[in-house]
């Protein structure tokens with residue numbers, strides 16, 4: 001389909017030019033240390049060449065359990081291209097994340113680090129934005145002058161090769177263990193209250209486990225929802241997402257004066273899988289904020305297009321065209 005590729009490439013380049021906004025400021029900050037002139041899409045294509053191949057049967061299994069989920073390969077490719085058409089490039093964009101502490105949550109972050117440079121970390125256990133307003137304010141000040149922020153946020157959940165939700169295989173560890181451990185511990189705490197008559201024992205004053213105390217406080221409103229869920233482990237990340245989504249958007253709203261040229265908020269559920277398969281992501285929000293902190297575009301539909309121009313470009317890059 002070479003004709004199709006060239007036609008769509010021409011369309012993509014035209015779209016890039018049409019949406020591109022010039023930026024005068026410095027090109028890097030100490031946090032955003034990438035050099036080179038490769039586009040975000042070219043960087044993603046390189047990263048994906050070292051990932052496991054797509055597995056059709058597992059892809060179906062994940063999507064059956066998490067309708068709306070797409071592989072990280074598809075996610076990262078589309079995000080890089082969509083943002084590039086809005087003027088967000090590796091040189092002018094600071095990556096900011098709010099993801100769980102678990103090393104499995106680093107998989108998506110590591111990929112994006114290779115595209116946009118080191119990230120500012122807002123997140124903590126379960127993916128809550130524990131760095132809060134202060135963290136967001138500091139992060140905003142580190143965005144290159146005239147540049148942008150890409151904020152990626154979400155709780156995570158594991159799924160094993162045979163489809164058990166809430167668990168995942170980990171490299172070098174025989175035990176197929178919980179994922180997300182923090183969320184499941186908070187869920188068990190909540191179940192003890194709703195089903196077993198246990199007392200609320202929030203230990204926010206206990207600083208040695210401050211974040212988990214907060215997760216357990218923040219999950220309290222979801223007792224009924226989780227008890228009535230067909231699959232508690234499947235519902236858990238979505239319940240946490242709803243809580244985190246309010247917090248993240250409130251933090252952006254409170255710090256909107258610090259936004260420079262614009263901010264893209266990509267949020268959803270990270271779905272971690274075994275080392276042999278691609279990770280997935282269920283995007284639930286992809287909002288573009290302008291320089292005064294107003295959401296001016298919903299980019300989510302662009303992520304959900306099944307046959308994007310961008311994948312044609314990626315395939316061509318994969319083949320060295």
Ligand SMILES: [Zn+2]
Nearest residue numbers: 100102180181
């Ligand atoms: Zn976790």
